[in-house]
Amino acid sequence: MKRIYKGLLGLSAIALLSLGSCKKYRDINTNPNNPEIVDIKLLLPSAEAGIAQQVGGKFQVIGGMWSQYWTQSPVASQYRVVDQYQIAGSDVNNGWNGLYADALMDLQKIVELSGSQKNYAAIAKILQGYTFQVLTDQFGDIPFSEALKGESANITSPHYDKQEDVYKGIIALVQEGMNELDPNSPAPGTDDLIYGGDLSEWQRFGNTLLLKMYMRLSVKSPAMAEAGVDSLYASGIGFLEEGETAQITYGTAAGSYNPLYSEMNNAVINQTQNLIASATLTDSMNANEDERLTAFYTAGSGGYVGNDQGDISTETDASSFAIPGPAVGGNAVNLASATAPVLFISDYESLLLQAEAAARGWGDGDAAELFGRAISANFDAYGLDATDYLANARWAQYPAAGTMEEQIEFIITQKWFCMCGNEGLEAWTEWRRTGYPGFFVISKSSRIGNNFPQRFPYPDEEVTNNANFPGQKSITDKVWWDVN
Numbered sequence: 001m002k003r004i005y006k007g008l009l010g011l012s013a014i015a016l017l018s019l020g021s022c023k024k025y026r027d028i029n030t031n032p033n034n035p036e037i038v039d040i041k042l043l044l045p046s047a048e049a050g051i052a053q054q055v056g057g058k059f060q061v062i063g064g065m066w067s068q069y070w071t072q073s074p075v076a077s078q079y080r081v082v083d084q085y086q087i088a089g090s091d092v093n094n095g096w097n098g099l100y101a102d103a104l105m106d107l108q109k110i111v112e113l114s115g116s117q118k119n120y121a122a123i124a125k126i127l128q129g130y131t132f133q134v135l136t137d138q139f140g141d142i143p144f145s146e147a148l149k150g151e152s153a154n155i156t157s158p159h160y161d162k163q164e165d166v167y168k169g170i171i172a173l174v175q176e177g178m179n180e181l182d183p184n185s186p187a188p189g190t191d192d193l194i195y196g197g198d199l200s201e202w203q204r205f206g207n208t209l210l211l212k213m214y215m216r217l218s219v220k221s222p223a224m225a226e227a228g229v230d231s232l233y234a235s236g237i238g239f240l241e242e243g244e245t246a247q248i249t250y251g252t253a254a255g256s257y258n259p260l261y262s263e264m265n266n267a268v269i270n271q272t273q274n275l276i277a278s279a280t281l282t283d284s285m286n287a288n289e290d291e292r293l294t295a296f297y298t299a300g301s302g303g304y305v306g307n308d309q310g311d312i313s314t315e316t317d318a319s320s321f322a323i324p325g326p327a328v329g330g331n332a333v334n335l336a337s338a339t340a341p342v343l344f345i346s347d348y349e350s351l352l353l354q355a356e357a358a359a360r361g362w363g364d365g366d367a368a369e370l371f372g373r374a375i376s377a378n379f380d381a382y383g384l385d386a387t388d389y390l391a392n393a394r395w396a397q398y399p400a401a402g403t404m405e406e407q408i409e410f411i412i413t414q415k416w417f418c419m420c421g422n423e424g425l426e427a428w429t430e431w432r433r434t435g436y437p438g439f440f441v442i443s444k445s446s447r448i449g450n451n452f453p454q455r456f457p458y459p460d461e462e463v464t465n466n467a468n469f470p471g472q473k474s475i476t477d478k479v480w481w482d483v484n
Contacts, residue, residue, distance in 0.1 A: 050103035056342030057259035063425030068280035089460035125177030163480035240350035277306030295382035310443030328421030412436035
């Protein structure tokens with residue numbers, strides 16, 4: 001059953017993260033905010049909220065714009081560099097530091113201090129695997145084997161591991177955490193903001209996370225991916241099902257806002273509506289008479305229409321365009337946006353991962369059934385009925401008699417629809433892996449010509465402070481697994 005935790009402990013953890021999110025840390029291997037000994041029951045919610053702060057904040061903005069759900073309003077400018085494909089290392093400093101020096105270090109402290117409370121360590125390792133995947137998918141090679149060892153081994157300039165080795169390492173880390181989950185040992189309670197200490201759901205989350213990792217390697221290392229997927233099915237653990245979305249929810253009290261809404265309400269942006277709908281998404285959803293438009297967006301005076309991606313040259317009034325709706329945290333002046341959840345892995349993402357595995361002939365799922373269930377789960381998440389869409393929409397008609405590639409195109413394109421505004425970073429990452437949807441357009445503001453961005457630049461603080469920094473990458477350089 002889906003759980004919503006809005007207790008004092010959870011909101012306090014989120015409030016602390018909101019207050020500390022603008023701090024910058026020189027050393028990603030140490031966390032100056034933590035004293036030497038901290039109660040792990042405080043560290044766990046702090047780490048979970050810390051991950052959500054980055055995945056649901058600036059990373060969500062970049063992912064949402066590069067997934068062509070959103071574009072910069074022509075009458076504002078806060079995220080113009082994102083549409084220009086010209087983000088700099090300074091734009092990702094806080095995200096990198098927030099995940100390394102905050103969330104990952106909190107999780108490492110849990111592992112070190114857990115003692116007999118081994119379920120805390122197990123959950124921490126699973127979440128470390130999740131967080132390292134977020135980092136390596138956006139940046140490529142990252143510190144992994146020498147990361148988080150500033151205190152234990154005095155490593156303050158960690159070497160970078162190749163992404164191939166990072167993937168092998170995070171798969172092993174998640175497997176280790178799953179193996180350590182023990183129903184006979186004490187489990188977290190409300191201090192676990194995601195599942196409230198439900199170890200069965202953490203098992204399925206871990207299995208689903210591994211499925212996502214293996215599917216990421218489906219083209220680059222298909223033999224490894226297939227063997228890995230088959231082992232997940234053979235384990236009998238299962239995957240996240242309807243109502244088991246891994247998420248953190250928020251409140252309307254100051255300090256407990258959804259990270260995206262919080263950013264839009266800071267002293268700099270001050271409720272300016274920078275994000276508006278991209279025509280890439282709205283045109284396609286309108287063509288399919290997709291009711292999810294009403295959940296993902298708030299209509300403008302022109303209805304549910306978007307602007308061309310990156311078009312800032314002609315419009316002087318943006319009121320005709322739809323804007324991100326409060327259900328995804330993107331309406332700057334609607335307090336309901338403050339309560340939008342940040343999703344780690346959704347139930348519909350899990351079902352579509354299983355559908356793709358089945359389409360590739362891996363595991364024992366029914367791709368068409370899983371595809372339909374995923375659509376229904378996505379509609380359900382926003383209080384909508386999928387019946388008409390399933391019966392009539394083009395992108396809901398799974399091509400069971402088609403080629404494997406045609407089936408994958410439908411699965412990933414439908415995943416793109418489902419993730420609108422709620423898992424933007426993952427949608428962009430899946431586009432890089434597969435090339436779907438196949439109808440993305442180059443931003444009209446592009447400063448890199450007829451090219452799409454393929455990765456994040458490394459943060460400036462790594463360039464400056466890590467003696468073993470391997471060198472900056474071009475935003476058009478693909479990461480190791482991206483052979484599309």
